Amino acid sequence: MHRVAAATTAWNATLRTTCVATELEGGHAKNALPQLAAANVNCRVLPEDGIDYVTATITRLIGDSAVHLTIDGAPRNAPASPMREDLMTAVKTVTTSLWPGVPAVPMMVMGATDGMYLRAAGIPTYGVQGFFYDRDDIRFHGRDERLKVQSFYQGQTFLYDLVKRLSGAPAA
Numbered sequence: 001m002h003r004v005a006a007a008t009t010a011w012n013a014t015l016r017t018t019c020v021a022t023e024l025e026g027g028h029a030k031n032a033l034p035q036l037a038a039a040n041v042n043c044r045v046l047p048e049d050g051i052d053y054v055t056a057t058i059t060r061l062i063g064d065s066a067v068h069l070t071i072d073g074a075p076r077n078a079p080a081s082p083m084r085e086d087l088m089t090a091v092k093t094v095t096t097s098l099w100p101g102v103p104a105v106p107m108m109v110m111g112a113t114d115g116m117y118l119r120a121a122g123i124p125t126y127g128v129q130g131f132f133y134d135r136d137d138i139r140f141h142g143r144d145e146r147l148k149v150q151s152f153y154q155g156q157t158f159l160y161d162l163v164k165r166l167s168g169a170p171a172a
Helices: 002-007 009-015 051-062 085-098 115-120 149-167
Strands: 018-026 037-044
Touching: 002 009, 085 149
Parallel strands: none
Antiparallel strands: 018 037
8 A cells, every 4th residue: 555655745645644734823914923823634534543643643743742632522433434345336326427438447536525523433435426527627626616517417417317216216
């Protein structure tokens, strides 16, 4: 895994627990040294890594005893969802019907989801979207996040057909 993770930044972020400073605060004026500073660090924690491991790693990397970590909320450790053959069969069937020749491949993304809370409650959770993005124009969570109109409508059709198939309802 380490060799694959080291191959690219994207694989590294996908295969490991990641943390990023999402908000920074400091100072009260442009021409004065800040007396206080704060950072919100958002972490996507893999199921096998615990909160103690993450906080110990961040503390070690900061390397300054004057910096204090505060955990916002109650961290949850949630197991990974098992691979389900019925789900993958349905995804492959709908994918083939909409986009012949496009393989359906399970993957893990480098972002976090609210699925963690469902998994912690014992509800397996899967992220299936059916949207295609322009690989040279990825703007997730940006002020100008975008998706091609055709991809939006195809994704809606994909999700509708997938839910119908998984629920046992007759296809439209």
